[in-house]
Amino acid sequence: MSGVRGSIWRQVPLLVWLVVLWLFLWDQVSVLSIVTGLVLALLVTRVFYLPPVELPDRVNPLGVLLFIVRFIVDLVRASFQVAWMAIDPRRVPTSSIIAVQLSTKSDLSLTLTALAVSLVPGSLIVEADRQDDILYLHALGTETPEDVEQVRAGVLAVEERIVRAIGSRDDVRRVNLSRAERSLPPLITGRRQSAWESRHPMVPAEQYTPEGGYPE
Amino acid sequence: MTADIWFEVASSVCLLIGALLSLAAGIGLLRFPDALSRMHAATKPQIAGLAFILLAVALEQRNWATVSTLFLVMLFQMLTAPVAAHMIGRAAYRTRHLRRELLLTDELADVVDRASHDLATDPATRPK
Numbered sequence: 001m002s003g004v005r006g007s008i009w010r011q012v013p014l015l016v017w018l019v020v021l022w023l024f025l026w027d028q029v030s031v032l033s034i035v036t037g038l039v040l041a042l043l044v045t046r047v048f049y050l051p052p053v054e055l056p057d058r059v060n061p062l063g064v065l066l067f068i069v070r071f072i073v074d075l076v077r078a079s080f081q082v083a084w085m086a087i088d089p090r091r092v093p094t095s096s097i098i099a100v101q102l103s104t105k106s107d108l109s110l111t112l113t114a115l116a117v118s119l120v121p122g123s124l125i126v127e128a129d130r131q132d133d134i135l136y137l138h139a140l141g142t143e144t145p146e147d148v149e150q151v152r153a154g155v156l157a158v159e160e161r162i163v164r165a166i167g168s169r170d171d172v173r174r175v176n177l178s179r180a181e182r183s184l185p186p187l188i189t190g191r192r193q194s195a196w197e198s199r200h201p202m203v204p205a206e207q208y209t210p211e212g213g214y215p216e
Numbered sequence: 217m218t219a220d221i222w223f224e225v226a227s228s229v230c231l232l233i234g235a236l237l238s239l240a241a242g243i244g245l246l247r248f249p250d251a252l253s254r255m256h257a258a259t260k261p262q263i264a265g266l267a268f269i270l271l272a273v274a275l276e277q278r279n280w281a282t283v284s285t286l287f288l289v290m291l292f293q294m295l296t297a298p299v300a301a302h303m304i305g306r307a308a309y310r311t312r313h314l315r316r317e318l319l320l321t322d323e324l325a326d327v328v329d330r331a332s333h334d335l336a337t338d339p340a341t342r343p344k
Contacts, residue, residue: 024288027281079264083237086244086257092318095253097309099323118298119263124255125298126305127324136324138252138305148321 063165082121096142103178104171227275234268251308259301
């Protein structure tokens with residue numbers, strides 16, 4: 001997989017998604033809507049070119065489901081908490097700006113973690129350091145240093161759920177290592193994971209590049 | 217049709233919850249002390265508020281054409297709200313529209329100070 005062929009196959013998920021989007025907008029599935037959708041999708045991807053995103057080499061459907069359910073629960077619970085903070089007449093909430101060092105290196109995990117954390121009320125991404133994979137977030141209602149640590153652990157838990165769902169093998173290895181440093185059991189183990197790890201030596205964080213992580 | 221009544225009730229409850237969350241967001245926008253805290257009110261209870269209101273519409277209409285469109289509304293709201301919040305939050309932080317006396321810690325201050333110091337003093341260390 002290299003050159004032109006590789007770049008075309010990489011765009012297939014994006015094209016399919018754009019056609020599905022078009023069908024959703026038209027509320028009907030017909031030959032005409034599919035053909036026009038396909039033409040538009042090709043046109044849009046040619047005119048508004050985006051740098052290709054490294055897609056993960058593994059997907060765990062159960063992990064995806066787990067992440068979505070937990071995300072909705074967090075979203076609803078935190079919404080009511082922030083709503084209560086807004087109308088609670090007794091005090092003005094104290095905030096913090098917290099740096100969270102993520103374990104993974106891939107752009108996709110960083111982006112999804114930032115999105116998920118940002119959507120849950122009470123935390124707002126102020127700055128993201130792509131080079132060192134640090135998220136700086138503004139957290140509402142942190143009254144004590146314990147609250148700050150709780151927010152930090154919460155962000156890492158979100159990252160772990162994302163990695164469990166659609167993290168690449170490299171993401172899994174980095175999360176497992178980071179958990180080992182905190183003397184926690186590895187997130188995912190398995191024959192295929194260890195086989196992959198033995199074939200691909202670890203790239204140090206400083207030398208990691210999103211484009212050329214691991215040539216197949 | 218008893219089933220219809222239950223859908224109506226569920227829809228009304230969702231609509232009320234959504235409205236209350238949006239009201240709280242409005243109050244938060246007025247009451248929170250600085251720009252960054254206000255971003256929480258402006259972007260966040262709204263997400264769940266919108267979700268509940270869309271759910272109410274879906275329960276009321278109950279056909280795929282509506283649900284697919286509502287799904288798109290929710291999806292793009294969820295994709296764009298964090299980006300908008302991030303851009304405004306970043307600008308607010310850098311232009312110092314925040315009240316530091318209400319912050320417990322600020323782990324970004326050193327990094328930004330160092331970066332702006334580097335930029336101001338030595339062009340050679342300017343990041344490419």
